[in-house]
Amino acid sequence: DGGITQSPKYLFRKEGQNVTLSCEQNLNHDAMYWYRQDPGQGLRLIYYSQIVNDFQKGDIAEGYSVSREKKESFPLTVTSAQKNPTAFYLCATRFGEHEQYFGPGTRLTVT
């Protein structure tokens, strides 16, 4: 079954804890992206990676970190430095200059 998987669908954490969100793809796409969406808001780009072992900051990278050790995987760590981590996190992939495909997302709640 081809596509993008994000797990878990819902994640709850206490303030001050780091948490890592998973994103895996078997589409063989080079580029992968992390977005954040807040209620009633658009998607904001956190980090992206165009090739393995390389990644770039997006518009709101502060308080987040990523790694890209394998083509299939692009995990996002939400650190305790992120002021407002509660949000809907979306991972996406892209082939060349074509459209992006999204995973189902992870809803993170930090209390």
Added chain:
Amino acid sequence: RKEVEQDPGPFNVPEGATVAFNCTYSNSASQSFFWYRQDCRKEPKLLMSVYSSGNEDGRFTAQLNRASQYISLLIRDSKLSDSATYLCVVNNRAGTALIFGKGTTLSVSS
């Protein structure tokens, strides 16, 4: 000027209506344009790409005006199932990622 701006909505229309959404973008060098659809609490999904010559897919028509940096989406004969948020999307200045507008919400009622 924001990178991608859309009509705020919401648009509330009856079934069968024709509705148009507009979007402006700031990067004159943008080469990639799309409309995505996002249902409540779901991930965005591609509705259609937007080409310079304009393109149509069934009841949906997308237009691009590069001179005015303007994109539009026309939905004819609206269905209840068209109720969703429609996102206007263009590539960023470096061409390395896509930038999403905040979306326009459409509600179609019977």
